[in-house]
Amino acid sequence: MKKISIIGAESTGKSTLAKTLASYFNSQYIPEYAREYINNLNRKYNYNDLIIIAKKQIELEKNYSNNKFIFLDTDLIITKIWFLEVFKKTPKWIDKEILGNKADFYLLCNNDIKWIPDPVRENGGERRDYLFNLYENELIKINASYKIIKGKGNERFENAKKTVQNLQLSVKNYQ
Numbered sequence: 118m119k120k121i122s123i124i125g126a127e128s129t130g131k132s133t134l135a136k137t138l139a140s141y142f143n144s145q146y147i148p149e150y151a152r153e154y155i156n157n158l159n160r161k162y163n164y165n166d167l168i169i170i171a172k173k174q175i176e177l178e179k180n181y182s183n184n185k186f187i188f189l190d191t192d193l194i195i196t197k198i199w200f201l202e203v204f205k206k207t208p209k210w211i212d213k214e215i216l217g218n219k220a221d222f223y224l225l226c227n228n229d230i231k232w233i234p235d236p237v238r239e240n241g242g243e244r245r246d247y248l249f250n251l252y253e254n255e256l257i258k259i260n261a262s263y264k265i266i267k268g269k270g271n272e273r274f275e276n277a278k279k280t281v282q283n284l285q286l287s288v289k290n291y292q
Contacts, residue, residue, distance in 0.1 A: 119185070119284060120178075122192040123277075124252050125226030125266075126245035130273055134226065134266070135190035137274050138281060145181055146188040150174045151196070164204045171196045175214065186281065192220060194255045198248065216259060222284055223256055223263035224277055225249070230269050 139146035
């Protein structure tokens with residue numbers, strides 16, 4: 118089984134891509150827990166809320182079963198950067214957890230689609246490019262396999278689909 122994590126700045130189509138790829142490959146996807154959690158808060162989130170979010174995301178990832186792919190609509194890399202950007206610190210365990218639970222492949226969504234504000238999103242405009250660079254640097258730091266996914270609408274899906282199909286072929290050729 119291949120665990121594919123879809124990461125990127127806010128409003129880059131991660132959720133749509135995760136659901137669509139999972140459907141196309143007749144597989145599963147794990148939604149981003151942070152959105153659900155923060156939507157249900159009646160206050161501003163805090164550092165401890167991010168710890169709860171991170172631990173729940175880890176738990177969700179461990180409770181899947183599939184024989185082909187699992188698509189993650191986020192990753193602890195995003196949570197780590199979120200900790201650093203908002204609170205200037207991370208839990209001591211997060212780097213170890215990222216390395217120990219690294220995805221087999223990452224789809225890093227480019228910022229080439231329009232940012233759409235909603236009550237959970239905080240980082241539009243130039244912040245998206247800044248965050249994109251942080252995510253890519255983190256992928257490089259952990260020596261992750263990844264591809265930048267570009268395109269609008271169906272083109273974005275087709276680019277991601279082609280990447281996943283190539284992964285599928287490389288696994289078959291390797292066996």
